[in-house]
Amino acid sequence: MPDLAAPDLAALAAAARGLLPGTAAVAATDPTQPAPALWRGEALPNAIDARQREFAAGRHAARQAMEQLGCPAQAIPIGADRAPIWPTGLNGSITHSAALCLAVVTQAPRFIGIDLEPATPLPPDLWDTILLPDECATLARAPDAPLMAKLVFSAKEAAYKAQYARSKTLFGFEVIHITLGATHFTAQFTQDVPGFAAGSTLGGRYTQTQGHFLTVVTA
Known part of the structure; x- marks a missing residue:
């Protein structure tokens, strides 16, 4: 059965680290809360408010993960195929539900998918x-x-x-x-x-x- 307690973002991030290579960085955010503003090029036009919050929470988590790798936080635009466009030298993956958001970033050429x-x-x-x-x-x-x-x-x-x-x-x-x-x-x-x-x-x-x-x- 799903947990009824409020989400524990630290526990989620720790669980993800337990599954990921040691070279990957991970960060968790709460998509139900207001997130920092999107960066230039990261617009998600015509999305409802909940989807906008999830999108912003994912980008915020990804930038936190970049900084864990010692990389400067950068914009992550959305491509024509709706996939994130990662900065040169980095690959990553973002996932979310209505209550949780998780992002992982790693150095290219390794590819990672999370869900x-x-x-x-x-x-x-x-x-x-x-x-x-x-x-x-x-x-x-x-x-x-x-x-x-x-x-x-x-x-x-x-x-x-x-x-x-x-x-x-x-x-x-x-x-x-x-x-x-x-x-x-x-x-x-x-x-x-x-x-x-x-x-x-x-x-x-x-x-x-x-x-x-x-x-x-x-x-």
Whole structure:
């Protein structure tokens, strides 16, 4: 069950550090609170107030992570593909829910993808959209199948973010197959994607913290 207590940002950041390489920097912010103003080039036009707060909280967290690396805080514009445009020499990933925001930044060329999802069941009507048939079959044998389905969804999101910095390719959930372990998972490509052959894999790790699943993939 999700935690009912107020989010502990320090605990979230600590949980993320436990999953990430030691060379990565991480920072957490609260998207429900007003964030510092966006920097030049970071506009998010036509977004509702809640989305604006989440966007600003993510950029604020990313700049905190940059400073942890000893780099100057810099603007992170949004690209035509909606992905962050990271400063030269850096790569990173930003994720948020309605209650939490997390950013990780690392030195290029390492790629990182992170994802936060509330630890609640994945609605049954989404299973066929997100899960491959054999993923559904495997989860059907688990006593907590709807909850594990949400974890698989989060793992696919993290894997997609990690690979996108290399492939620059949009694709659907069917391109990534997830195999869950006790604390790790494997993301396998089911078809060729630029930079990744069908059958190649990315390694991921996960934990449950602050009422959320947190998944991390490095490439």
